[in-house]
Amino acid sequence: MSFLRIKTLLVASFSFLAMAISNPLLASENVVNLDSNTVAHDTASQVASAETHNATASHEEKAFNVTETILEHIKDDHSWHLWGHLTVALPVILKTSQGFDVFSSAKLVDENHEPIVYTGKFDYKLVEGKLKIVNKQGAVDEEANKHLIDISITKNVASLFVSVFIILFIFLNAAASYKKTGVTSAPKGLQSFMEPIVLFVRDDLAIPNIGKKKYAKFMPFLLTVFFLILTNNFLGLIPFFPGGANVSGNIAFTMMLAVCVFVVVNLSANKNYWQHIFWMPGMHWSMKLFLAPIELIGVFTKPISLMIRLFANITAGHILVLSLICIIFIFKTIFASAIAVPFAVFIGMIECLVAFLQAYIFTMLTAMYIGMANEEHHHEHADAAHH
Amino acid sequence: MFILEINPLVLPDIGLVFWNTIAFLILLVVLGKFAWKPMLKAIADRESGIEEALLRADKMKAEIAAMQNENEALLAKAREERATLIKEAKEASDKMVADAKEKAKSEYDRILADAQLAITQQKNAAITEVKNQVGTLVIEVAEKVLRKELSNKADQESYIKQLADGVKLN
Numbered sequence: 034m035s036f037l038r039i040k041t042l043l044v045a046s047f048s049f050l051a052m053a054i055s056n057p058l059l060a061s062e063n064v065v066n067l068d069s070n071t072v073a074h075d076t077a078s079q080v081a082s083a084e085t086h087n088a089t090a091s092h093e094e095k096a097f098n099v100t101e102t103i104l105e106h107i108k109d110d111h112s113w114h115l116w117g118h119l120t121v122a123l124p125v126i127l128k129t130s131q132g133f134d135v136f137s138s139a140k141l142v143d144e145n146h147e148p149i150v151y152t153g154k155f156d157y158k159l160v161e162g163k164l165k166i167v168n169k170q171g172a173v174d175e176e177a178n179k180h181l182i183d184i185s186i187t188k189n190v191a192s193l194f195v196s197v198f199i200i201l202f203i204f205l206n207a208a209a210s211y212k213k214t215g216v217t218s219a220p221k222g223l224q225s226f227m228e229p230i231v232l233f234v235r236d237d238l239a240i241p242n243i244g245k246k247k248y249a250k251f252m253p254f255l256l257t258v259f260f261l262i263l264t265n266n267f268l269g270l271i272p273f274f275p276g277g278a279n280v281s282g283n284i285a286f287t288m289m290l291a292v293c294v295f296v297v298v299n300l301s302a303n304k305n306y307w308q309h310i311f312w313m314p315g316m317h318w319s320m321k322l323f324l325a326p327i328e329l330i331g332v333f334t335k336p337i338s339l340m341i342r343l344f345a346n347i348t349a350g351h352i353l354v355l356s357l358i359c360i361i362f363i364f365k366t367i368f369a370s371a372i373a374v375p376f377a378v379f380i381g382m383i384e385c386l387v388a389f390l391q392a393y394i395f396t397m398l399t400a401m402y403i404g405m406a407n408e409e410h411h412h413e414h415a416d417a418a419h420h
Numbered sequence: 421m422f423i424l425e426i427n428p429l430v431l432p433d434i435g436l437v438f439w440n441t442i443a444f445l446i447l448l449v450v451l452g453k454f455a456w457k458p459m460l461k462a463i464a465d466r467e468s469g470i471e472e473a474l475l476r477a478d479k480m481k482a483e484i485a486a487m488q489n490e491n492e493a494l495l496a497k498a499r500e501e502r503a504t505l506i507k508e509a510k511e512a513s514d515k516m517v518a519d520a521k522e523k524a525k526s527e528y529d530r531i532l533a534d535a536q537l538a539i540t541q542q543k544n545a546a547i548t549e550v551k552n553q554v555g556t557l558v559i560e561v562a563e564k565v566l567r568k569e570l571s572n573k574a575d576q577e578s579y580i581k582q583l584a585d586g587v588k589l590n
Contacts, residue, residue, distance in 0.1 A: 109433060126435075161428070184435040197443050204455035211462035216469065231459060252460055253452035261447060284429065285436035289444060348429065 097362050103355040107279050107348060108162055110188040111138040115274050120146070123186045125164065129154050130180035138185070155181075192278030193286070196264040203227060204260070234259050234396060242400035247407050251400070254297055258290060259396040266347060266388030270381065281391075282347030284340070291340035294399050299332065302406035335402050339395055346391050350384040557587065 113121040122139035134153040141159050143149045148159035155166045155177060164185070166177040186194075203223060210224040220228045234256055239248040265281035280286050308314060310328040313321050357377040361369045565580055 104429070108428060109436060163428070163433075182434055184438050186439070187433075187435065189436055190439040193440060193443050197447055200447060201450060204451055204459070208455040208458045211458055216462045216465040228459070228463065231456075232463065235460070235463075249460075253448065253456040256456050257444070257448045257451055261444065283432075283436060285432035286440050288432050289437055289440040293444065344430075 097359075097365075099356070099359045099363060102359060102362075103352055105162075106277075106355055107282065107351050109278075109283065110162060111141060111159065111164065111185055113188045113191060113274070113278075118146075121191075121274075123188065123191055125157075125183075125185040127153075127157070127164070128182040128184065129166075130177070131155075188278045189280050189283055189286070192268060192275065192280050193265065195275045196261070196268050196280065199268075200260055200264055230260075231256060238393070238397050238400045242397065242404040243407060244404065248400075251297070251301070251403050254293075255396050255400055258293070258399060259392050262290070262343065262395055263389065263392040266392060267385075269347060269351065270384055270388060279348065279351055282344060282351055284344050287340040287344040290343070290395070291336035294339060294402065295333075295336040298335070298399075298402045298406045301403060303408075305408060306406045335398075339398060343391050343395055346387055350380070350387055353380045354384065561587065 111125060112123055115121060120139075122137045125134075125136050125138050125141070127134040131154045134155075134157075136151065136153055140151045141148060141157065141164070150156050150158045150167060150171065155174075156168070157164055158167045158171070159165075160167075160173055164181075164183050165173045166181055168174045168177075204227065207224045207227045210221065214221060214224075219225070235248070235252060238259075239252055239255055243251060262281055265286070268276040269279050269281055271277060310332065311325050313324045313328070316324065354377050357373045357380060360373040361367070363369075561583055564583065
C-alpha cells in the first residue's frame with residue numbers, strides 16, 4: 034500500500050508541476066509564434082487577411098510545442114478530432130441574453146482547422162479553445178460574454194454520453210439476465226463478469242465502511258459513482274474514438290461527483306455527526322471551540338480532496354503518456370520511439386491500474402465519509418471495530 | 421486564485437458541469453431502478469437461498485446422524501436380544517440334555533437294580549429248585565438204595581456206588 038501512496042504522491046506532484054509550468058511555456062510559445070510570423074515568407078498566405086496569415090503561418094512554421102500538444106489532448110474541445118483531417122462536428126448550444134443559439138461546431142473553423150467567426154445571434158469565435166462572443170473588430174466582448182452560457186455537446190460531453198450508454202447497456206443487460214436465469218442458477222456472460230465487481234463494491238467498500246445496517250440505502254449511489262468513474266477512466270485510456278476524451282481527468286466531472294458526495298454525505302448525516310463537528314464530546318470547552326472550525330473545514334475539504342485526487346491522477350497519467358510520445362517528435366527521429374514506446378506502454382499499464390484504483394479509492398472514501406456521517410454513538414462504534 | 425486563472429485545466433466549464441450532472445442523475449435514477457435494485461435483490465436472494473440450503477443441509481446431516489444413532493441403537497438392541505435368545509436356548513437345550521442324561525441314568529440305575537433284583541430272585545429260585553430237586557433226588561436215591569439193600573448187600577453197595585457216580589451235582 035505504501036508503494037501506491039508514494040506513486041499517488043508522485044503523480045500528484047508531477048501534475049501540479051505540469052500545471053505550474055504550463056503557463057510560462059504557453060507564454061513563450063506566443064513569443065515564438067510572433068518571431069516566426071516576422072520571418073514568414075509564405076506566398077500562399079500573402080493574399081489572405083492579416084489574421085489568417087498570422088494563424089496559417091504559425092500553423093505551418095512554428096516549432097513543435099510539447100505543452101500545447103499535450104494540453105490540446107487533455108482539454109475539452111468543441112469538435113472531436115478522430116485522425117488526420119477527419120473531425121466529428123458536435124453541436125454548439127449557447128444560452129445568450131437573446132435566447133438559445135444552436136449550430137454545428139464545423140462552422141467555427143475553416144478548412145485548415147483555424148478558428149473563424151460565426152455569426153448567429155452574436156458573432157462567435159473560438160479563443161484558446163473556448164467559445165467567446167467577439168465584436169466587429171474581432172476582439173473578445175467581455176460585457177456580452179457575461180451573459181453567455183456555453184452548454185455545447187463538447188468532446189467530453191459526447192464521450193460521457195458514450196460511457197453512459199455503455200454502462201446502461203452493460204448493466205441493464207446484466208440485470209435482465211437475473212430475471213431470465215433466476216437467482217438460483219450461476220451467473221452467465223456479462224452478468225458473471227459484472228457480479229463480482231458489484232459484490233466487491235458491496236462487500237469491500239460499502240459494508241466495511243458504512244456498516245451492515247445502513248449500507249443498502251447508499252449502494253445505488255456508490256455503484257453508480259464507481260462504474261461511472263471506472264468506465265470513463267478506461268475510455269480515457271483508449272487513444273482513439275470513442276475513447277480519447279479526458280472526461281474523468283476533467284475538473285468539471287470530478288467537481289460534479291464531489292458535489293454529489295458532499296450532498297449525500299451531509300444530507301444523510303445524523304445528529305451524532307454534527308455533534309462531533311460543532312461540539313466534540315469528551316473535550317474541554319476551550320478545545321471544543323478550537324476544534325469546531327477545523328472540523329467544519331473538514332466537511333468541505335473531504336469532497337474537495339476527492340475532486341482533486343481523481344482529476345490530478347487521471348490528468349497526470351495522460352500527461353505522462355503524451356509526454357513520452359512527444360519525445361519522438363522532439364527528437365524528430367523514429368529511433369526515439371525505441372525508448373518512448375516501451376515507456377509509454379509501461380505507463381499505460383500503470384494507468385490501467387490507476388484507472389481501477391482511482392475508482393476504488395473514490396468510492397471507498399465516499400463510503401467512508403458516508404459511514405462517518407452515519408456513525409452511531411462512539412462506544413458502539415468502538416465495539417463494532419473491536420469485533 | 422492566481423493558479424486558477426493561469427491554467428484552464430482547473431477551471432470547470434459550466435456546460436460540462438451541466439451535462440455531467442444530467443448524465444450522472446440519469447444514470448443514478450435509471451440504474452438505481454432497473455439495474456442495481458434487481459441485481460442486488462437477486463444477489464441477496466441467492467445468498468439467502470444458499471444460506472438456507474446450507475442450514476437445511478446441516479439440519480439434514482444432523483437428522484441423518486440421529487437416524488444412524490437410532491439404527492445403531494436398534495441394531496445393538498437386536499444383537500443383545502439375539503444373544504440372550506441364543507443364551508436362553510442354549511441353557512434350555514443344556515438343561516434338556518442334562519435332564520435327559522439324568523433321566524437316562526436314573527432309568528439305567530432302575531433297570532440295573534431291577535435286573536439285579538430279578539437275577540437274585542431267579543438265582544434264589546434256581547437254588548431253591550436245585551435244593552428241591554436235590555432233595556427229591558436224594559429221596560429217590562434213598563428209596564432205590566433202600567429197595568436194593570434189601571435184596572443184596574454187595575449189589576447194594578456197588579449199586580450205591582454206581583448211583584453215586586451217576587449223580588452229578590450241577
